[in-house]
Amino acid sequence: MKKGPLETLITGVDTRTSHSQVVDVLGRAIISGEFPVGTILPGDQELAMRFKVSRTVLREAMKTLAAKGLIVPRARIGTRVTARNQWNLFDSDILTWHFHNGIDEDFLTHISEVRMAFEPHAAALAAIHATEAEISHMMRLAVAMGDPAHTPESLAVADLRFHLAVAEASANPFMRSVGSLIEAALVGIFKLSSPAADREGIEDVSRNHIRIVEQISRRDEAGARAAMEVVIRVGRARVRVAMDDAPETVAG
Amino acid sequence: MKKGPLETLITGVDTRTSHSQVVDVLGRAIISGEFPVGTILPGDQELAMRFKVSRTVLREAMKTLAAKGLIVPRARIGTRVTARNQWNLFDSDILTWHFHNGIDEDFLTHISEVRMAFEPHAAALAAIHATEAEISHMMRLAVAMGDPAHTPESLAVADLRFHLAVAEASANPFMRSVGSLIEAALVGIFKLSSPAADREGIEDVSRNHIRIVEQISRRDEAGARAAMEVVIRVGRARVRVAMDDAPETVAG
DNA sequence: ACACGCATATTGTCATATGATATGATTTTT
DNA sequence: AAAAATCATATCATATGACAATATGCGTGT
Numbered sequence: 001m002k003k004g005p006l007e008t009l010i011t012g013v014d015t016r017t018s019h020s021q022v023v024d025v026l027g028r029a030i031i032s033g034e035f036p037v038g039t040i041l042p043g044d045q046e047l048a049m050r051f052k053v054s055r056t057v058l059r060e061a062m063k064t065l066a067a068k069g070l071i072v073p074r075a076r077i078g079t080r081v082t083a084r085n086q087w088n089l090f091d092s093d094i095l096t097w098h099f100h101n102g103i104d105e106d107f108l109t110h111i112s113e114v115r116m117a118f119e120p121h122a123a124a125l126a127a128i129h130a131t132e133a134e135i136s137h138m139m140r141l142a143v144a145m146g147d148p149a150h151t152p153e154s155l156a157v158a159d160l161r162f163h164l165a166v167a168e169a170s171a172n173p174f175m176r177s178v179g180s181l182i183e184a185a186l187v188g189i190f191k192l193s194s195p196a197a198d199r200e201g202i203e204d205v206s207r208n209h210i211r212i213v214e215q216i217s218r219r220d221e222a223g224a225r226a227a228m229e230v231v232i233r234v235g236r237a238r239v240r241v242a243m244d245d246a247p248e249t250v251a252g
Numbered sequence: 253m254k255k256g257p258l259e260t261l262i263t264g265v266d267t268r269t270s271h272s273q274v275v276d277v278l279g280r281a282i283i284s285g286e287f288p289v290g291t292i293l294p295g296d297q298e299l300a301m302r303f304k305v306s307r308t309v310l311r312e313a314m315k316t317l318a319a320k321g322l323i324v325p326r327a328r329i330g331t332r333v334t335a336r337n338q339w340n341l342f343d344s345d346i347l348t349w350h351f352h353n354g355i356d357e358d359f360l361t362h363i364s365e366v367r368m369a370f371e372p373h374a375a376a377l378a379a380i381h382a383t384e385a386e387i388s389h390m391m392r393l394a395v396a397m398g399d400p401a402h403t404p405e406s407l408a409v410a411d412l413r414f415h416l417a418v419a420e421a422s423a424n425p426f427m428r429s430v431g432s433l434i435e436a437a438l439v440g441i442f443k444l445s446s447p448a449a450d451r452e453g454i455e456d457v458s459r460n461h462i463r464i465v466e467q468i469s470r471r472d473e474a475g476a477r478a479a480m481e482v483v484i485r486v487g488r489a490r491v492r493v494a495m496d497d498a499p500e501t502v503a504g
Numbered sequence: 505a506c507a508c509g510c511a512t513a514t515t516g517t518c519a520t521a522t523g524a525t526a527t528g529a530t531t532t533t534t
Numbered sequence: 535a536a537a538a539a540t541c542a543t544a545t546c547a548t549a550t551g552a553c554a555a556t557a558t559g560c561g562t563g564t
Binding site for chain 2: 512513514515516
Binding site: 019056059060061063064065066067068084085087088089090091110111113114116117118120121122125168172173174175176177179180181 | 271308311312313315316317318319320336337339340341342343362363365366368369370372373374377420424425426427428429431432433
């Protein structure tokens with residue numbers, strides 16, 4: 001599978017080094033349940049042999065996965081796959097690996113719920129804290145989303161940029177950390193169906209985003225919150241429709 | 253500084269292995285700005301010498317930090333400290349390291365904002381999805397918070413357990429991932445001032461939490477959301493008061 | 505001035521050996 | 535016979551030394 005720019009942007013995985021390759025394969029295997037939760041995975045030596053890398057590289061890969069909360073090593077016992085609720089779901093690698101198994105409607109719904117909790121709040125904070133420069137920047141991004149020449153991919157990128165700008169303008173560093181989540185949601189939605197399919201869709205999306213900036217510019221917290229809620233609701237609705245049309249999972 | 257049970261529970265740091273010690277020291281050094289953002293840190297060999305560990309251990313520690321987004325290694329260039337907005341702030345280690353520098357009011361405020369965005373939503377979801385067993389469990393935890401024998405520390409633990417239970421009952425795995433954030437907030441508040449100081453405070457806290465469970469039990473989404481908002485607001489207010497009383501930062 | 509290539513420094517990878525630790529079987533003690 | 539202590543063993547943890555890959559920047563030649 002060839003990687004497009006968006007996917008490269010989103011995964012950001014350096015596939016050059018053998019370290020990151022091992023991390024990638026192992027991570028996906030764990031997320032997919034190939035190594036089920038609670039089980040002990042094979043010992044260092046066997047895995048090193050299986051991946052055709054040295055034990056050093058294998059162990060560094062394990063440390064990477066352990067840092068993300070996927071596994072816990074214990075001497076003499078082995079390395080155990082931890083319970084799902086200990087995984088750091090806000091880690092962008094973990095999110096990416098989730099989508100490599102295929103798009104799961106439940107998962108997208110959960111992400112939408114989180115966005116619904118987060119982003120309206122971020123918009124409200126932006127209405128308080130955004131500088132004039134940030135506001136005009138956001139406005140430019142929102143307007144740029146209306147370019148009828150957008151491909152589905154370029155639109156997804158523009159969409160992402162806008163939401164990250166809002167998070168930035170909220171002046172709360174945690175909001176910005178949710179960026180990886182937004183990316184995951186957008187790439188998920190993008191793969192299912194894009195509003196760039198028809199010109200009307202593009203105009204709609206752009207208009208809705210511009211409204212957010214307008215409310216922020218008016219320093220209207222409640223208005224900004226409401227405008228952001230609309231945008232997320234629309235995205236979620238598009239997921240629902242797409243899943244109903246094509247209920248079979250789409251390969252990642 | 254001797255570690256109490258709460259701190260041990262929260263940090264969860266295994267200080268036994270030299271690997272985790274290096275991770276800990278290096279992580280704190282980066283967070284505190286001892287190695288400023290954008291700078292290159294010393295090479296493998298020098299750091300290995302400085303920490304008196306082998307290059308193997310040092311490199312595994314680096315991979316751990318890299319997995320959390322703190323650093324990015326590049327061949328021939330060195331290992332660079334990444335921009336703050338690339339750090340995964342939802343990682344419990346990173347949160348812990350933040351507090352080791354001393355309690356920063358801004359930081360606690362930001363966390364409160366995130367909780368305000370998240371937990372009311374989680375409570376609303378719990379009102380939809382919680383099983384009867386989960387509801388009675390939450391109720392037991394809320395009632396247990398009213399025990400007048402609570403020390404500040406045991407109260408903080410009980411508080412934490414309750415909020416995690418709500419997150420669990422929301423049936424959204426992302427909500428549960430915010431647990432580390434809640435922990436950080438509670439330990440921060442706990443260090444500043446505890447409602448366990450007076451019996452009236454304990455009763456208040458317990459009553460407010462019981463109200464959340466009541467709303468969830470009635471399947472009242474809006475009510476659950478509102479009740480949770482009250483609890484978080486109270487916690488935030490306590491931080492504000494404590495900071496005003498003792499504006500100097502408290503050593504972590 | 506420009507392009508090319510090489511020296512160099514740093515991370516990346518490898519192979520092997522030894523230490524630490526927890527499990528389960530075995531032996532000793534009561 | 536039961537309980538406690540001991541030992542063998544498997545696994546992760548750490549150490550060491552070497553080589554490979556890579557990117558920078560200088561220097562050389564055109």
